[in-house]
Amino acid sequence: MSEVIVITSGKGGVGKTTTTANLGTGLAQLNKKVVLIDTDIGLRNLDVVLGLENRIVYNLVDVVEGNCRIKQALIKDKKYPELYLLPSAQTRDKSSVSPEQMKILVEELKDEFDYIILDCPAGIEQGFKNAIASADRAIVVTNPEVSAIRDADRIVGLLEANGINKIDLIVNKIRMDMVKRGDMMSIDDVVDILAINLIGAVPDDENIVISTNRGEPVAGTDSRAGKAYMNIVRRIMGEDIPLENLDVNIGFWTKLSGLFKKN
Amino acid sequence: MGLFDIFNKKKASSNVAKDRLKLLLVSDRSNCNPEIMEQIKNDIIAVISKYMEIDLEGLDIQITQTDSDGPNGKVPALYANIPIKEVKH
Numbered sequence: 001m002s003e004v005i006v007i008t009s010g011k012g013g014v015g016k017t018t019t020t021a022n023l024g025t026g027l028a029q030l031n032k033k034v035v036l037i038d039t040d041i042g043l044r045n046l047d048v049v050l051g052l053e054n055r056i057v058y059n060l061v062d063v064v065e066g067n068c069r070i071k072q073a074l075i076k077d078k079k080y081p082e083l084y085l086l087p088s089a090q091t092r093d094k095s096s097v098s099p100e101q102m103k104i105l106v107e108e109l110k111d112e113f114d115y116i117i118l119d120c121p122a123g124i125e126q127g128f129k130n131a132i133a134s135a136d137r138a139i140v141v142t143n144p145e146v147s148a149i150r151d152a153d154r155i156v157g158l159l160e161a162n163g164i165n166k167i168d169l170i171v172n173k174i175r176m177d178m179v180k181r182g183d184m185m186s187i188d189d190v191v192d193i194l195a196i197n198l199i200g201a202v203p204d205d206e207n208i209v210i211s212t213n214r215g216e217p218v219a220g221t222d223s224r225a226g227k228a229y230m231n232i233v234r235r236i237m238g239e240d241i242p243l244e245n246l247d248v249n250i251g252f253w254t255k256l257s258g259l260f261k262k263n
Numbered sequence: 264m265g266l267f268d269i270f271n272k273k274k275a276s277s278n279v280a281k282d283r284l285k286l287l288l289v290s291d292r293s294n295c296n297p298e299i300m301e302q303i304k305n306d307i308i309a310v311i312s313k314y315m316e317i318d319l320e321g322l323d324i325q326i327t328q329t330d331s332d333g334p335n336g337k338v339p340a341l342y343a344n345i346p347i348k349e350v351k352h
Contacts, residue, residue: 146280146287153288182275189281193288 002110005117005236006135008159010151012122014143015172018208018217019229020119021049023139026219026233028083032114035074037106038088039131040121041096047087051078051215061089064101070108079216084113094126099133106134115236124158132159137166139199139236143173144185153194168199170232175204176247187243200232203246290326293339300324303341311345318346 007020017038024036038046041061047053058073063086070086077083086109089096109116118135121127132138138159142152152169159167171190178184187201205225211218218226219233224246231241290300304324311317322345329340 144277146284149284150287150291153291157292179277182277185277185280189277193281193284 002113003115004106004110004134004136005115006120006132006138006164007117007141008120008128008131008138008155009122009141009148010124010155011142011148014141014148015202015208016122016141017045017049017119018212019139019141019170019172019202020046020117021217022219022225022229023233023236024083024115024117025050025077025080025217026230027115027236028077028080029220029230030233030237031082032237033082033112034115034117035084035086035109035113037086037116037118039097039102039118039127041088041127042090042093043121044088044090046119047075047085048215049212050085050217052085052087053215056087059087059089060105061092061096063105064097070105094121094130097130099129102130103134124154128158132162132164135164137168138164139168139170140194140196141170141172142190142194144171144179144187144190149185149190149193156194156196167196169194169196170199171201173204174201174246187246198243199235200228201243201246202228202232286325286327289328289339293326295326300326307343307345315350316348318348321346 005023007016007023009016017040020036024034027034036046036050037060038044039060040046044059047056052075055075058068060073062068063070063073074084074086077085106116106118116134118131120131140152140155140159142148156167169191171187174187175184179186187198191198203224205218205223207218207221207223208225211221211223217229219229220226228244228246231244234241290296304322307324308317308319308322324341324343324345326339327342329338331338
């Protein structure tokens with residue numbers, strides 16, 4: 001049985017593509033056969049995050065238009081032979097593909113893969129409709145910010161209106177030091193406002209920038225974000241993993257000032 | 264609130280964000296955009312002005328949340344605070 005998951009957010013820049021790359025990498029590490037589909041036609045990015053940009057020959061639009069077979073467009077990951085990418089087209093626009101065509105494409109991929117993960121573009125227009133058309137479940141990525149949460153709420157409403165009822169939340173780029181100061185909403189605050197199931201939280205970790213520089217996702221590495229992504233992967237697979245402690249190692253002075261703040 | 268917060272009366276920005284979002288989402292979810300709110304406000308003013316003179320400066324109309332006995336817990340509510348200057352006879 002394969003599962004089709006769309007990674008979406010509404011707002012841009014919250015970490016959809018990074019999340020897609022890391023969840024795919026993590027699932028492949030646990031011996032699942034995974035295909036990641038970049039549905040952001042015109043603004044191709046997932047290939048770069050995975051470090052596969054030099055291997056692209058055919059893309060999503062080529063497959064849909066019948067210029068090639070699906071197998072010819074799929075790119076095998078450098079490190080994990082069970083992980084594949086179906087890249088988006090860079091020189092076309094969102095209207096090149098329809099939701100019906102996406103459904104047919106995904107249906108064909110179901111025979112081959114355990115997980116089909118769709119990286120959704122920002123916005124709620126054609127690209128969003130294409131990405132959610134064939135999804136069994138959705139993971140909404142948000143940041144602890146007013147604008148990102150507002151958009152996430154709108155996305156949840158649209159997903160439900162389109163019959164996708166299994167919706168999980170990832171709170172990304174959380175900074176525990178700011179949460180403690182009262183300058184950032186906590187994970188609980190965000191979950192409380194959006195009222196959907198939390199599947200994980202990922203700390204704002206500079207290793208993400210470094211890993212994107214190199215084109216090697218962090219999932220499975222010893223970094224804080226890497227561990228957080230791996231736990232989300234296990235939760236996606238149905239394991240019951242408690243939410244990890246995201247606190248950074250606290251220095252002596254922070255602890256000391258903390259003594260005065262508690263009551 | 265810690266000892267040092269006595270000198271720092273400003274509300275934590277995370278709480279400000281939370282409060283703003285809660286209100287924002289109530290109006291988003293109820294599909295009430297600012298234009299519709301403006302129309303509702305003008306209609307209410309027109310109706311009430313037939314019977315009394317109201318203070319337009321102090322007028323406050325917004326969508327908020329209220330507790331309900333129903334299964335949903337909180338439901339959207341139209342809140343209107345309309346100060347009256349004089350009742351027409």
